Amino acid sequence: xxxxxxxxxxxxxxxxxxxxxxxxxxxxxxxxxxxxxxxxxxxxxxxxxxxxxxxxxxxxxxxxxxxxxxxxxxxxxxxxxxxxxxxxxxxxxxxxxxxxxxxxxxxxxxxxxxxxxxxxxxxxxxxxxxxxxxxxxxxxx
Numbered sequence: 001x002x003x004x005x006x007x008x009x010x011x012x013x014x015x016x017x018x019x020x021x022x023x024x025x026x027x028x029x030x031x032x033x034x035x036x037x038x039x040x041x042x043x044x045x046x047x048x049x050x051x052x053x054x055x056x057x058x059x060x061x062x063x064x065x066x067x068x069x070x071x072x073x074x075x076x077x078x079x080x081x082x083x084x085x086x087x088x089x090x091x092x093x094x095x096x097x098x099x100x101x102x103x104x105x106x107x108x109x110x111x112x113x114x115x116x117x118x119x120x121x122x123x124x125x126x127x128x129x130x131x132x133x134x135x136x137x138x139x140x141x
Contacts, residue, residue: 006119007027007028007029007118007119008027008028008086008115008116008117008118008119009025009026009027009028009115009116009118009119009120010025010026010027010028010085010090010112010114010115010116011023011024011025011112011113011114011115011116011126012024012025012026012035012110012111012112012113013110013111013113014039014042014043014098014108014109014110014111015108015109016043016106016107016108016109016132016133017130017133019129019130020129020130020131020132020133021128021129021130022039022042022043022125022127022128022129023113023125023126023127023128024038024039024042024123024124024125024126025116025120025123025124025126026038026085026120026123026124027085027119027120027121027122027123028084028085028086028115028119029084029085029086030084030085030123031080031081031082031083031084031085032053032066032080032081032083032084032085032088033068033069033079033080033081034123035053035080035085035098036051036053036068036080036098036100038123039098039100039108039110040100041123041125042125042128043108043132043133044132044135045100045106045132045135046135049100049101049102049103049104050067050068050070050071050100050101050102051067051068051071051080051098051099051100051101052065052066052067052068052071052080052098052099052102053065053066053080053096053097053098053099054096054097054098054099055088055094055096056096057095057096057097058097059097059099059107060099065078066078066079066080066083066088067079067080068080069081069082071102090112090115091112091115092112092113092114092115093111093112094111094112095109095110095111095112096110096111097109097110098110106135
């Protein structure tokens with residue numbers, strides 16, 4: 001019999017524009033920084049800019065937010081690399097915003113669809129709907 005690690009995984013629905021979303025499953029021990037990587041991977045974006053999570057679902061709110069470590073300006077700022085998904089109190093139905101690239105301001109709407117009693121070692125894309133936007137469109141065309 002295999003010795004299987006016990007734990008949970010979170011299934012998120014993430015949308016970036018109307019008619020374009022991804023469902024991803026990530027292990028509970030992923031950090032928010034790893035969740036950011038997973039979201040960007042699911043939409044085929046390069047992870048080449050700062051990011052932030054706004055857990056109260058309000059962009060730029062200071063009430064419950066986490067920032068990419070290099071974007072932390074104040075001592076009380078919480079870096080995404082230091083917090084695991086399981087530590088931040090997410091429940092089924094929790095909605096929050098993930099902001100990527102503070103210049104282009106990509107806003108991803110996130111929602112916890114379910115928390116399952118199965119541990120994944122890595123993230124998994126379980127559903128995709130709609131074509132992902134182009135991260136760097138050629139505006140000259």
